[in-house]
Amino acid sequence: MGSEVLRYLNPRPGATIVDGTVGTGGHSLLILPHVLPTGRLVAIDRDQTALQLARKRLTEFIPQVTFVRENYRNLSAVLKDLRIPRVDGVLLDLGMSSLQVDCAERGFSFSKEGPLDMRMDSGQEATAEALINELRADELAMIFETFGEERFAKRIASRIVSERRVHPMTTTIQLARLVVEAVPPRMRHGRLHPATRIFQALRMAVNDEVGALEGVLGLVSELLNPGGRAVIITFHSLEDRLVKHAFAQGMRDGAWTVLTKKPVRPSEEEVAQNPRARSAKLRAIEQRSGLGALGTCPEP
Numbered sequence: 001m002g003s004e005v006l007r008y009l010n011p012r013p014g015a016t017i018v019d020g021t022v023g024t025g026g027h028s029l030l031i032l033p034h035v036l037p038t039g040r041l042v043a044i045d046r047d048q049t050a051l052q053l054a055r056k057r058l059t060e061f062i063p064q065v066t067f068v069r070e071n072y073r074n075l076s077a078v079l080k081d082l083r084i085p086r087v088d089g090v091l092l093d094l095g096m097s098s099l100q101v102d103c104a105e106r107g108f109s110f111s112k113e114g115p116l117d118m119r120m121d122s123g124q125e126a127t128a129e130a131l132i133n134e135l136r137a138d139e140l141a142m143i144f145e146t147f148g149e150e151r152f153a154k155r156i157a158s159r160i161v162s163e164r165r166v167h168p169m170t171t172t173i174q175l176a177r178l179v180v181e182a183v184p185p186r187m188r189h190g191r192l193h194p195a196t197r198i199f200q201a202l203r204m205a206v207n208d209e210v211g212a213l214e215g216v217l218g219l220v221s222e223l224l225n226p227g228g229r230a231v232i233i234t235f236h237s238l239e240d241r242l243v244k245h246a247f248a249q250g251m252r253d254g255a256w257t258v259l260t261k262k263p264v265r266p267s268e269e270e271v272a273q274n275p276r277a278r279s280a281k282l283r284a285i286e287q288r289s290g291l292g293a294l295g296t297c298p299e300p
């Protein structure tokens with residue numbers, strides 16, 4: 001959603017922008033020419049490989065870019081370290097990148113044989129394998145229901161728990177096969193592979209994706225300059241609801257103006273080129289000028 005990001009983020013010469021999910025740098029590459037010659041971009045990702053690729057892709061802009069391997073939920077601390085009090089734009093493009101899903105060894109894909117890993121940050125301890133083999137059936141079912149909206153969550157969780165007593169779960173294909181066996185036969189050959197929602201839910205749990213989003217949503221108003229903008233692209237209804245409600249609350253509090261009454265969707269052309277974009281929803285706000293933006297009382 002490159003053109004939509006530019007339209008709503010509105011990067012200007014001299015602006016300081018945070019790309020909190022730089023990935024391989026696609027959006028940053030579009031943003032940077034607009035902030036030249038004096039602006040800068042803070043490029044954050046928790047994935048070391050993504051950051052390395054972004055660094056290569058953004059080589060021509062290197063003096064303007066600061067790369068930081070961090071969780072965007074720690075954005076306040078990142079900006080404090082860089083001595084940047086406030087910024088003019090924050091972009092978050094949530095979810096996983098093609099780089100992650102296409103790499104079998106990362107374990108994000110149910111169609112590629114790999115370890116049950118799914119960590120975006122390889123320095124983190126908890127893996128999908130640990131959750132699948134160690135959580136109780138009710139805990140697994142809760143993850144599948146909450147993050148995957150999976151109808152057969154309990155059934156799949158109980159099947160996992162019986163299987164792992166005999167064969168510990170270690171690979172993506174092993175889990176995908178078991179999910180197929182656990183759902184009713186009529187569900188096995190639908191449009192959506194039965195393991196789709198289970199893998200999505202596990203990934204979201206392993207990386208505490210909802211926790212990170214909730215954390216950053218609480219920071220946005222204190223980090224944006226007046227007139228600064230935040231643009232968030234989600235791929236999951238739960239995340240979109242969180243963004244929608246936080247944005248509406250900030251508007252009621254007088255912190256910002258919501259720029260997108262309805263979520264902005266990718267064009268048909270983009271979905272045709274990149275089917276993964278089909279569930280993307282973009283929402284944006286603009287920080288109000290003046291005291292209202294801070295929600296605090298003036299100094300006496």
Ligand SMILES: C[S@@+](CC[C@H](N)C(=O)[O-])C[C@H]1O[C@@H](n2cnc3c(N)ncnc32)[C@H](O)[C@@H]1O
Pocket residue numbers: 020021022023024025026027028044045046047050070071072073093094095096097098120209212
């Ligand atoms: C959809 S991709 C972003 C793609 C990017 N906009 C581009 O144009 O290349 C999402 C990226 O966000 C990163 N990510 C997800 N959650 C994160 C978090 N809490 N903190 C930092 N990075 C995160 C992932 O590692 C992944 O690289």
